[in-house]
Amino acid sequence: MKTIINHLAENQVVSRDDLRKLLTNITKEEQEYLAEKAREVRHQVYGHDVYTRGLIEFTNYCKNDCYYCGIRRSNKQASRYRLTKEDILLCCKEGYELGFRTFVLQGGEDGYSTDDYIEDLVRSMKEEYPDCAVTLSIGERSYESYKRLYDAGADRYLLRHETANEEHYGILHPKELTLQNRKQCLINLKNIGYQVGCGFMVGSPGQTVDNLIDDLEFVKELAPHMVGIGPFIPHKDTPFAEKEQGTLEMTLRLLSIIRLMNPHVLLPATTALGTIHPKGREQGILAGANVVMPNLSPVEVRKKYMLYDNKICTGDEAAECRVCLQKRMESIGYCLVVDRGDYK
Numbered sequence: 001m002k003t004i005i006n007h008l009a010e011n012q013v014v015s016r017d018d019l020r021k022l023l024t025n026i027t028k029e030e031q032e033y034l035a036e037k038a039r040e041v042r043h044q045v046y047g048h049d050v051y052t053r054g055l056i057e058f059t060n061y062c063k064n065d066c067y068y069c070g071i072r073r074s075n076k077q078a079s080r081y082r083l084t085k086e087d088i089l090l091c092c093k094e095g096y097e098l099g100f101r102t103f104v105l106q107g108g109e110d111g112y113s114t115d116d117y118i119e120d121l122v123r124s125m126k127e128e129y130p131d132c133a134v135t136l137s138i139g140e141r142s143y144e145s146y147k148r149l150y151d152a153g154a155d156r157y158l159l160r161h162e163t164a165n166e167e168h169y170g171i172l173h174p175k176e177l178t179l180q181n182r183k184q185c186l187i188n189l190k191n192i193g194y195q196v197g198c199g200f201m202v203g204s205p206g207q208t209v210d211n212l213i214d215d216l217e218f219v220k221e222l223a224p225h226m227v228g229i230g231p232f233i234p235h236k237d238t239p240f241a242e243k244e245q246g247t248l249e250m251t252l253r254l255l256s257i258i259r260l261m262n263p264h265v266l267l268p269a270t271t272a273l274g275t276i277h278p279k280g281r282e283q284g285i286l287a288g289a290n291v292v293m294p295n296l297s298p299v300e301v302r303k304k305y306m307l308y309d310n311k312i313c314t315g316d317e318a319a320e321c322r323v324c325l326q327k328r329m330e331s332i333g334y335c336l337v338v339d340r341g342d343y344k
Contacts, residue, residue, distance in 0.1 A: 001021065001022070001025070001026060001027070001030045001033075002030065002033055004018045004021060004022060005022070005030070005033060005034050005037055005260075006037070008022075008037075008257070008260045008261065009037045009040070009041060009260050012220075012260065012261050012262070012263065013220070013261065016213050016217075019213045019216060019257070020209055020210075020213060022034070022253070022257060023209050023212055023213070023250075023253065023254075023257075024209055026253065031249070031252070031253055031256075034253065034256045034257070034260075035252065035256050035286060035287045035288065037256070037260060038255070038256035038257075038259040038260055038287060038288030039286065039287075039288060041259055041260060041263045041288070042259055042263075042267075042288050042289075042290055044263070045263055045264050045344055046290045046344065048333060048334045048335055049290070049334070049335060049337045049339070049341075050285060050290055050291065050292055050329050050334045050335065050336050050337065051102070051266070051290060051291045051292075051337065051339060051341025052099070052100055052102070052291075052292055052293070052294060052322070052325070052336055052337075052341070053100070053102045053103075053104045053135065053268075053291060053292075053293040053294075053341070054091070054092075054095035054098075054100035054102065054103050054104065054293075054294065054296040054318075055104045055106060055293045055294065055295045055296060055297065056083070056088055056091045056092070056095075056103060056104065056105055056106065056296050056297055057106050057107065057295070057297045057301070057302070057305040058082065058083040058087075058088055058105055058106070058107045058297075059081070059082045059083065059107035059108055059110040059112065059113060060078060060080055060081060060107070060108055060301075060304050060305050061080050061082065061107075061108050061110040061111075061112065062107075062108025062109050062110060063108075063109050063110070063111060064108070064109050064139070064173075064174075064177065065174050066172060066173050066174070066177070067171075067172055067173065067174075067205075067238060067239045067240055068172055068201070068204060068205070068232065068234075068235070068238060068240050068308075069235070069238065069307055070235035070237060070238060070306040070307045070308060070309075071108050071305065071306070071307060072238060075237045075238065077237045078237070078304070078306075079304045080304070081301050081304050082110070082112060083297070083298070083301065085120070085121060085124065087298060088105070088121060088125075089124060089125070089128065091103075091296040091297065091298070091318075092125055092128065092129060092132075092296075093128075094296060094318055094319075095296045095318060096129055096132070098318060098319055098322045099322070099336075099338040100132075100296070100322075100338075101131060101132045101133065101338060101339055101340045101341070102132060102133040102134075102135060102156075102340055102341055103125060103129075103132060103133075103134055103135065103296070104135040104136075104137060104158070104293065105118075105121070105134070105135070105136050105137065105138065106137040106138070106158070107137075107138055108139070109138065109139040109140065110138075113138055115145050115148050115149065118136070118138065118149055118152075119148060119149060119152040122134055122136075122149060122152040122153050122154050123152050123153060125153075126152075126153035131340070132340065133155040133156060133340045133341075133342070134153060134154050134155055134156070135154070135155065135156035135157065135158060135197075136149060136154050136156070136157050136158070137157070137158040137159070139159065140159070140177075140181060140182065140185050141185070143188045143192075146185075146188055146189055146192055146194070147192050150192050150193060150194055154194070155194070155195060156194055156195040156196070156197065156225070156226070157189045157194045157195075157196055157197070158196075158197040158199075158226065158228060159182070159185055159186055159189065159196070159197070159198060160197075160198060160199040160200060160201075160228055161179070161182050161183065161186060161198045161199070161200060161215075161218065162182070162199075162200050162201060162204070163179070163200055163201075163204065163207065163211055163214075163215065164179070164183075164200075164211070164214040164215045164217070164218035165179075165210070165211045165214045165215075166179050166180075168204075168206055168207060168208075168211045169182075171205060171206035172204060172205070172206070183218075186198055186222060186224070187222075190222070190224070195225040195226065195342070195343050196222075196224045196225055196226070197224055197225065197226030197227065197228055197266070198218075198219065198222060198224045198226075198227060198228075199226075199227050199228030199229050199230075200215045200229055201229070201230065201231070201232040201246065202229055202230065202231050202232060202246040202247070202250050202251045202254055203231055203232045203244070203245060203246020203247060203250060203251075204232040204246065205232070205240055205243045207232075212254065216254075216257060216258070216261060219258060219261070219262065220261055220262065223262070224265070225265065225266055225343035226265060226266040226267070226268070226291070226343070227258050227262070227265050227266075227267055228268050228270060229251060229254055229255065229258070229270070230246075230251065230270035230271075230272030230273055231245055231246030231247065231248065231250075231251045231272050231273065231276050232245055232246040232308075233245045233246070233272055233275060233276065233308035233309060233310070234308065234309060235306065235307065235308045235309050236309055245276060246276075247276075248273065248276055248277045248280060248283065251273060251284075252283055252284065252287040253287075255267060255269075255284055255287040255288050255289050256287045256288045258288070259287075259288030259289075260288075264343060264344055265343075266290065266291050266341065266343055267288060267289040267290055267291060268284075268289060268291040268292065268293055269281040269282075269283075269284025269285050269287075269289040269291070269292055270284070270293070271293065271295075271311060271312060271313065272308065272311075274312050274313075275308070275310055275311055275312050279328075281325075281328065282328055282329075282331070282332050285329065285332060285334055286332060291341065292325055292329070292336070294313065294318070294321040294322060294325055295313055295314075295316075295318070295321060296318045299314075299315060299316070299317060302314040302315070322336075
């Protein structure tokens with residue numbers, strides 16, 4: 001197995017058969033070796049710096065009905081909210097003072113979030129914080145919409161592809177949503193000039209090892225600037241309420257493989273990792289990740305943006321989150337930096 005890992009570290013590519021072995025047939029010791037190699041590569045490119053993104057979850061209205069998501073259209077239990085422009089700029093102000101230099105506007109696909117509205121928001125954020133990056137994570141839109149928001153000053157766009165296998169995509173989404181359109185959106189974003197992030201859930205219902213290999217190959221082919229992966233965690237008010245959650249071990253393994261396949265990629269240790277294990281984010285960083293995304297949303301709305309159950313840090317003030325994360329990163333020999341944290 002070490003031969004495969006070394007080959008991957010040196011060449012950034014191995015066969016599907018070798019990927020299958022890494023995903024199914026690896027001892028604890030070999031997984032630690034994989035993580036060690038991923039750390040080496042990460043240190044060569046990004047040193048021991050950990051970049052922070054200030055997450056602003058500005059709306060939990062969504063027109064989509066994805067089967068895994070707590071803010072899906074059909075969830076009548078969800079308490080809906082929208083932050084005002086003033087609320088959002090206040091989050092940025094607080095975040096800026098705490099050292100955040102990237103703001104991530106994340107929300108459901110909300111009809112209220114028109115091009116006019118988001119363009120105005122982006123322009124205002126860039127005017128007040130010209131040294132900061134603005135990342136959007138607001139779902140599938142037209143080429144024209146993406147271009148307009150890019151021209152307004154948006155730097156990055158996160159759009160998880162969720163799974164690169166068409167059949168599996170159909171298990172996770174209603175039929176009006178297609179993998180073909182999702183992939184086209186990612187290609188459009190890249191062509192326009194955004195720094196682009198894709199990603200997938202680990203252990204989602206119906207996922208096979210072959211699906212995961214498809215995901216790894218899609219990521220390699222797309223060559224995004226960022227890849228967001230995290231364990232699937234069920235939400236009690238969705239069709240997947242009773243499904244089993246993804247594992248820490250497989251998520252960490254995939255983080256290491258993604259780092260070795262894409263040495264320069266920005267790779268978050270997600271909140272979902274911290275939700276399934278008390279030291280999940282630290283372990284994610286030690287597996288090759290180099291980004292964390294603490295929440296800047298007002299505390300009173302955090303519990304309403306529940307994509308999955310038991311999400312952590314919903315009661316902490318932004319400053320508490322920042323200090324807590326700093327200590328967590330320092331405890332494993334890493335440093336949270338005040339930096340836009342661009343792709344190198």
